[in-house]
Amino acid sequence: MLALSPLQSEDQIQLQDNRSSNLWVQATKNILRYPSAVIGLIIITVLLLIAVAAPLIATHDPILSMIGVPGETGRLPGKVPCLPLFGCEDAIHLMGLDLNGRDLFSRVIYGTRSSLFVGFVSISLAIAAGTILGVTAGYVGGKVDNIIMRIMDVVLAFPALLLAISIVTILGPGLLNALIGISITFIPQYARLSRASVLSIKEREFIVAQHALGARPMRIVFNHVLPNSITPIIVQGTLGIGTAILDAAALSFLGLGAQPPMPEWGQILSESRNYLFTSPHLVFFPGIAIMITVLGFNLFGDGMRDALDPRLNRN
Amino acid sequence: MLEVKELKTIFSTRDGDINAVNGVSFFLQPGEALGIVGESGSGKSVSMLSIMGLIPDPPGKIVGGEVLFQGRDILKMSPHDLREMRGNRIAMVFQEPLTSLNPVLTIGNQISESVLIHTGRDKRQAINRTVELLNMVGIPDAENRLNDYPHQFSGGMCQRVMIAMALSCDPQLLIADEPTTALDVTIQAQIVDLVTRLRKELGMAVIWITHDLGVVASCVDKVIVMYAGQIVESAPLKEFYANPSHPYSIGLLRSLPRLDSKIHQKLISIEGAPPNLIDLPDCCPFVPRCKNAVEKCKDNNPPLRKINSSHKISCWVDIPQNEKT
Numbered sequence: 220m221l222a223l224s225p226l227q228s229e230d231q232i233q234l235q236d237n238r239s240s241n242l243w244v245q246a247t248k249n250i251l252r253y254p255s256a257v258i259g260l261i262i263i264t265v266l267l268l269i270a271v272a273a274p275l276i277a278t279h280d281p282i283l284s285m286i287g288v289p290g291e292t293g294r295l296p297g298k299v300p301c302l303p304l305f306g307c308e309d310a311i312h313l314m315g316l317d318l319n320g321r322d323l324f325s326r327v328i329y330g331t332r333s334s335l336f337v338g339f340v341s342i343s344l345a346i347a348a349g350t351i352l353g354v355t356a357g358y359v360g361g362k363v364d365n366i367i368m369r370i371m372d373v374v375l376a377f378p379a380l381l382l383a384i385s386i387v388t389i390l391g392p393g394l395l396n397a398l399i400g401i402s403i404t405f406i407p408q409y410a411r412l413s414r415a416s417v418l419s420i421k422e423r424e425f426i427v428a429q430h431a432l433g434a435r436p437m438r439i440v441f442n443h444v445l446p447n448s449i450t451p452i453i454v455q456g457t458l459g460i461g462t463a464i465l466d467a468a469a470l471s472f473l474g475l476g477a478q479p480p481m482p483e484w485g486q487i488l489s490e491s492r493n494y495l496f497t498s499p500h501l502v503f504f505p506g507i508a509i510m511i512t513v514l515g516f517n518l519f520g521d522g523m524r525d526a527l528d529p530r531l532n533r534n
Numbered sequence: 535m536l537e538v539k540e541l542k543t544i545f546s547t548r549d550g551d552i553n554a555v556n557g558v559s560f561f562l563q564p565g566e567a568l569g570i571v572g573e574s575g576s577g578k579s580v581s582m583l584s585i586m587g588l589i590p591d592p593p594g595k596i597v598g599g600e601v602l603f604q605g606r607d608i609l610k611m612s613p614h615d616l617r618e619m620r621g622n623r624i625a626m627v628f629q630e631p632l633t634s635l636n637p638v639l640t641i642g643n644q645i646s647e648s649v650l651i652h653t654g655r656d657k658r659q660a661i662n663r664t665v666e667l668l669n670m671v672g673i674p675d676a677e678n679r680l681n682d683y684p685h686q687f688s689g690g691m692c693q694r695v696m697i698a699m700a701l702s703c704d705p706q707l708l709i710a711d712e713p714t715t716a717l718d719v720t721i722q723a724q725i726v727d728l729v730t731r732l733r734k735e736l737g738m739a740v741i742w743i744t745h746d747l748g749v750v751a752s753c754v755d756k757v758i759v760m761y762a763g764q765i766v767e768s769a770p771l772k773e774f775y776a777n778p779s780h781p782y783s784i785g786l787l788r789s790l791p792r793l794d795s796k797i798h799q800k801l802i803s804i805e806g807a808p809p810n811l812i813d814l815p816d817c818c819p820f821v822p823r824c825k826n827a828v829e830k831c832k833d834n835n836p837p838l839r840k841i842n843s844s845h846k847i848s849c850w851v852d853i854p855q856n857e858k859t
Contacts, residue, residue, distance in 0.1 A: 424633040430588055431628075432648045432699065433621035442647065446638045 249526040256522020262515030270331040278313065279322035281329040282480040285312075286320040314504045318490060319480075326482040327504050333394060333483045334512060337467040337476075338460040341402035346456050348402070349409025350445075356410065357417030358440055368414065371407040379404040383466060387475040394467075394483065397476035401466045405459055412455055416448030423447075454524040461516035468509050484509050535739060536562040536585075536707060541599035543577075543584045546592060550812040554580040556763035557599070559838075564706065567733060567740040569750035569771075571786070572760035575808055578743045581760075582709050584609075586626055587616045603707070622652040625700035629712040631692035635684040641668075641695055642680025648702045667698040671728060690721035694728065701732065707739045714749055726753050747790055751775065756844075759783045762809055762819035765838060769845040777855075780847045781824045818849070826851045 250256045269276060279285070314323035356367040374382065386400035387393075420426065421444060429439050468485030470476035472492075477483030479490070484505040491501035543555040555577045562568055570578045583589050585601050587608055601608040603624065611619065620626075628634040636644060645667060646660040655663065661680070668676035671694040684692055693713055700708055710729060714722035730753045733740050742754055750757055750771075757774045759767040759782060767780040778784045785804040806823035818824070818831045830850050838848045 424628055424630055425636045427588065428626070428628055428634040428696070428699075429636075431586055431620055431626040432651060432702075433617040433619070434647075434651055435617060438651070442639070443636050447636070 246527060250523055253522035253526055255518045256526060259515050259517070259519025259522055262511060263519055266331055266335060266512055266515065269328060270335050273328050273332055277322075277325035277328045278311075279325045281325040281482045282321065284320040285316055285322065315498075315500055317487065317501055318494065318498075321480075323487075323501065323504060326487060327484070327508050329482040330484045330487065330505065330508065331512075333477055333481065334464045334467060334509070337394065337398050337401065338464040338512075338516070341398045341463045341467070342405060342456050342459045344399075344402040345405035345459070346409050346452060349406040350413045350452060352406065353410035353413030353415075354417050354440060354444065354448075357414035358421060358436070358444065364414075367410070371410045374404070375407045377404075380466060380469060383470060384473065384475060387470060392475045392478060394471075394477040394481065397467055397470040400470070401463050404466075405463065408455060408459070409452055412451055413448055416451060417444055420444050420447045450527045454520055454527060457516055457523055458520035461513040461520070464516070465509065465513055535564045535604060537600075537602040538581070538585065539600040539602070541581060541584055541601060542597045543580050543589060543594060544597055545594045547812075552811045553814055554594075554763055554811060555584060556814070558760070558763070558765055559599075560758055560765065560768065562707070562739050562741065565733070565737050565739055566756070567730075567742060567754040569742045569744065569754035569757045570760060571744060571747060571750055571757060573745055573808060575811070576760040577763035578760055579711055580763075582626070582711055582741065582743060586620060586624060586709065587611065588620075618652075621648060621700075621705070622703045623705055624707045624709065625703070625705040626709040626711060627693070627696050627700050627713045630716050631689050631696050631713075632684065632716075634696055635692055637684055640681050640683055641687070642682075645695065645699050645702060648699045652703045663702065664698075667702055668695070670701070670732070671695070671698045673698075688721075689717050690724060693717060693721075693725055697725075697728065697732070701736070704736060705738060707741070708733070709741045709743070711743045712745070714744070714746070722749065723752075729753065747786060759786070762814065763811060764819065764848065765846075766820065766849070767847045768838070773842075773845050777845070779841055779845065779853060780820075780849050781826045781851070781853065782820050783847075784853065785823075826853055 250260075312322050312324060314327065317323050317326065352367050352371070356364040377385075382404045383397070383400040386403055387396050390396040390399065426439060426443060429443055434442075467476055468483070468488070471483045471485030472489040474489065477486045479486060487505040488502050491498065491505075495502055538561070539559050541555055541558045542553070545552040545554055558577070558581050560568070570581070572578050580589070580594075584596050585603075585608065589596060596609055599609070603619070608616070608619070635641070639647075642661065642664055645664040646657070649655060649660040649663045649667075650657075653660075653663075664680065665676045668679065673679060673691060673694055684695070687695065696713075708729070713729070714725050717725060726749055729740060729742075732738075740754075742750065744750055754771055756768070756770045758765050759780065761782050767774070767778070767783045769777075769779075774783070775787070778787050782804070785802075788802045789804065791801060804823055809819050809822070816835055817833060818827070818835050821827050821831045824831065826849075828851060834850075836848045836850045838846045840846050841852075
């Protein structure tokens with residue numbers, strides 16, 4: 220017994236360590252071990268800060284035309300750019316003016332808001348609807364499963380952007396309708412994903428054990444099935460936000476999303492596309508903004524998938 | 535308290551119906567411990583799941599019989615009444631402790647949830663009850679382990695947690711479905727002792743399913759041996775070990791190592807394999823493997839018959855005492 224006692228105390232220390240770490244803390248630690256996830260997380264955080272603090276960062280009113288405003292140089296829009304960001308010192312507009320004489324920097328900054336809004340909200344809606352449908356299909360099974368999943372197959376059969384365009388055309392152009400259209404095109408992904416997880420989880424022994432304890436089906440679904448199947452959905456959702464932002468920009472580019480004068484990256488691109496050769500900066504900045512945002516979400520999503528997938532061997 | 539009459543459960547497959555349970559009947563007094571023994575596929579677990587109303591339908595279906603629990607037929611209960619009964623009055627412990635617990639919820643969360651399902655207690659009372667239950671099943675330092683996850687527990691401790699969950703509402707009947715199979719021998723003994731102790735403390739009846747006759751010997755009052763979905767022998771514990779009377783039971787007992795057997799003595803196995811449960815012939819299902827079979831065995835499936843006041847077998851042959859060991 221004496222010989223065993225130091226070992227035991229060491230065990231105790233080990234146990235204490237384990238005890239302090241919660242599953243979420245563990246997952247966060249894992250995620251932070253992946254450089255790509257960290258970079259993605261930094262990008263997303265910075266973008267969120269920009270979106271929240273847009274009025275503080277923006278130098279001008281994003282929808283105010285600078286023509287005739289006192290103190291303006293009177294430089295005509297669309298002319299050779301003189302941009303502080305490119306080393307020209309005498310101008311006061313960081314990214315220059317757009318075709319209507321509005322401050323492009325402020326517009327790009329404010330554009331972060333609508334893009335992130337559309338990205339987060341449309342994916343959240345899609346996850347909510349898709350998960351409910353998928354869990355119902357997977358858990359109830361039989362005819363219900365068949366009906367739900369065949370409808371999802373029909374939705375999947377359309378090219379995503381084409382479907383979004385048709386939905387927005389029916390609902391009428393606008394950022395909110397674009398958001399709804401995008402989220403509908405995303406529903407089948409999450410329905411399939413959650414159905415697949417539910418099918419594997421519901422045969423597990425602890426679900427039978429819960430039945431044996433007399434738990435109600437709803438309780439089993441929400442307390443036991445969902446928490447076990449949520450990881451792939453979170454990962455897919457993060458990756459989806461990037462795609463949704465891209466889709467929103469595309470819809471706005473086509474004139475179906477954000478309506479002028481609302482600042483939105485796709486919409487800025489659309490307005491400026493005819494001046495690509497004379498004023499490339501007008502498409503350069505919003506384009507870069509879209510790219511960085513999508514990159515951030517993709518990096519984070521990828522890192523998260525690696526970190527949360529138990530099948531990948533980690534040391 | 536529990537009376538099972540002619541229970542029949544089938545599973546439909548593409549090749550035909552599997553007759554998993556073929557007319558099983560037994561009864562259980564309050565506080566009594568019953569051991570059900572048999573090899574894999576003999577219908578032990580399916581009978582218990584039928585009693586709990588947990589047979590997945592489809593493919594499973596209970597096609598006949600009655601399960602009377604405290605005077606009510608479980609098979610005719612509404613889903614609501616069934617849920618009310620499960621966990622509350624009949625609880626079950628499963629074979630694999632590690633997979634029977636939800637890996638993403640803490641132990642405390644899972645046990646207190648099972649308390650909350652059936653009792654009107656609030657969250658704090660449920661937590662107190664959880665600590666009490668964990669102490670009862672012998673988990674040291676219970677307060678501090680509430681926030682641990684199942685993977686931080688060993689198999690034996692998980693099984694203790696499962697038992698704590700099962701006992702959360704003071705059930706009158708605990709069904710233990712091979713609770714020690716996945717555990718090593720010393721932990722097995724601990725779990726057997728724990729259940730035996732709790733049975734005496736709480737006065738509940740226990741049905742102990744196992745294929746380990748050693749486990750049965752230490753913790754039950756009477757033994758049922760099942761083969762091919764039927765009961766082949768039913769006897770009080772002492773009578774069973776002193777006077778096993780069905781050739782299958784005798785074979786099972788012979789296949790166990792004994793303390794008084796010689797070193798290097800080979801264990802005797804029962805030749806052959808259990809029959810296919812899809813097309814059961816009219817004969818005794820054990821005939822192909824039976825050394826004592828007579829002509830009559832091939833024509834008629836023997837009914838359960840009394841050989842003395844408490845001992846029943848389903849066999850046409852009376853095996854002489856000297857061939858039983």
